[in-house]
Amino acid sequence: MIRGVAPSWDVTYGHPDVQTPRQSVFCGRTEPISATVAPEPVSVESSRAAIRLTDVTKRFGSGGPAAVDELSLDIDEGSIVALLGPSGCGKTTTLRMINRLIEPTSGSIEIDGVDVMSRSAQELRRGIGYVIQQVGLFPHRTIASNIGTVPKMLGWEAERIHERVEELTTLVGLDHDMLERYPDELSGGQQQRVGVARALAADPPVLLMDEPFGAVDPIVRARLQDELLELQNKVRKTIVLVTHDVDEALRVADKIALLNVGGILEQLAEPDEILRAPANEFVESFVGEERGLRRLSLNTVASLSRNDGPVVDVDASIEEIDRVLDADLLGWLGLVEHDRFLGWATADDVRAARAAGRPLRDVDRALPAAQVAPSSTLRAAMELIMVSDTSVAVIDDDGRFGGVVSLEDIRRCLADTEE
Structure with missing residues (x-):
């Protein structure tokens, strides 16, 4: 890539687009643009916003x-809402109407109670970050300069811009030595982090993301x-995310707006409700036949009602050990000392140690111990249960034992939430 004089640029908030001279191309539509105008310095304060779309319609051309x-559609303040649906359902069109890259044919869009059409497009976009799949970084500028684009447009002082760039670099997990590099020297994932940092540079209350992770590999x-x-x-922004990936929407969104062709809203609900109670056949078909498995990825072990399972303290009596062993069908016993899980030992080894008068803490234990954290998904727990000879222990970040998890626990949890 040759760095040098770039083409004319027109910068919407957080999103530079390469332009042909005197023209701006948005979503297949060409429109004239004015010469670059330096905006007056404005004060940008940290804030959040709710978004409301009311009877919004968009037609391209007459009679089409x-x-x-x-x-x-109502989008709650400080939440992530995913616009999900098949090609042609109006996801990106809806997103671009929010920041007036496309203007609605009819209906209204409000941000924090203010109609977007009552403000100039330039003023509106100063409060909206925009992240796209292709990132759209300036190739001839350093990473620091890219991140600081909008604050510079807003008239911030150089020192304030520098501090904000440093802060955002840390926030998005980039090394500070990357700031003097150029976009073509970064990986796709690193470039996307820069795009997010740039979109957040002036602390906008709204962040729009159009297939932001579609161009990188699954890992x-x-x-x-x-x-x-x-x-x-x-940062708790109001985020609208466009995606065609069901699993991505389920993973990151607080609510999912599932659209059909023509921008028809079929269901707006939390991810678990979409899977548990699809509104109609379209929703059920779109999210697929693996709804049960996908629900396992949304719920954590912490949501389970757990029991102690075949576990004893290392100082337990012989009678207590025998009672637990007689009730366990797997032939393994969990050993706990001062609420700390030591691991799983076979019933034969435990009985032999007791008969010989050896401490249970010295019994050989299976490694690695089958265990999950309370924050682990039910899917991760189920997969471990399926491949483990022992029960699966729940261990918190401090190493404390929190019971065991079984397939029956998982089944009961999902059944309870369906009632």
């Missing part, structure tokens, strides 16, 4: 079918999804 047809995608959730826990 609606790309989005009378869509009404990097999963890591970026986790990082998005960690980031959201810190």
Whole structure:
């Protein structure tokens, strides 16, 4: 890639697009743009916003079918809502109407109670971050310069921009020595992190994300999804995410808006409800036949009602040990000392140690011990149960024993939530 004089650029908030001279191309539509105008410095404060779409319709051309047809949708402040659906369902069109890259044919869109059409597009986009699949970084600028694009446009002082760039670099998990590099020197995942940092640079209340992780491999995608959730826990933005990936929507969204062709809203609900109680045949078909397995990925071990299982303290009496061993069909006994799980030992080894007068803490134990954390998904727990000879212990971050998890516990948990 040659770095040098770039083409004309028109920067929507958090998202630069390469432009042909005097034209701006958005979603297949070409429209004139004005010469670059330096905006007046404005004060940008940390805030959050709710988004409301009321009977929003978009038609391209006269008399054609609606790309989005009378869509009404409420997006809660500080939440992540995924727009999910097949190709042609109006996901990206809806997203671009929120920041007026596309203007609705009819209906209204409000952010924090203010109609987006009552403000200039430039002013509106200063409060909206925008992250896309292709990232759209300036190739001729350093990473630091890319991240600081919007604060510079807003008239921030150089020192304030520098501090914000440093802060965001840490926030999105980038090494600070990358700041003087150029986009083509970074991996796809690193470039996407830069795109997120740039979109957050002026601390906008709203963040729009259009297939942000679609261009990276599955391993990097999963890591970026986790990082998005960690980031959201810190910044609590109102995030609208476009995706065609059911599992991605289930993984990151607080609510999912499932759209049909023409922007028809079929269901708006939390991920577990989408899987547990699909609104109609379209929703049921779109999320697939593996709804039960997918629900396992949404619920954690902490949600289970657990029992102690075949576990004894290392100082337990022979009678207590015999009672637990007689009730266990797997032939393994868990050993606990001062609420700390030591591992699983065979029934024969435990009985032999007791007969010889040896301490139970010295009994050979299976390694690695079959255990999960309370934060582990039910799917991870089930997979471990299926391949383990022993029961599966629940161990918290401090190493304390919290019972065992069984297939029956998992089945009962899912059945209870369906009632």
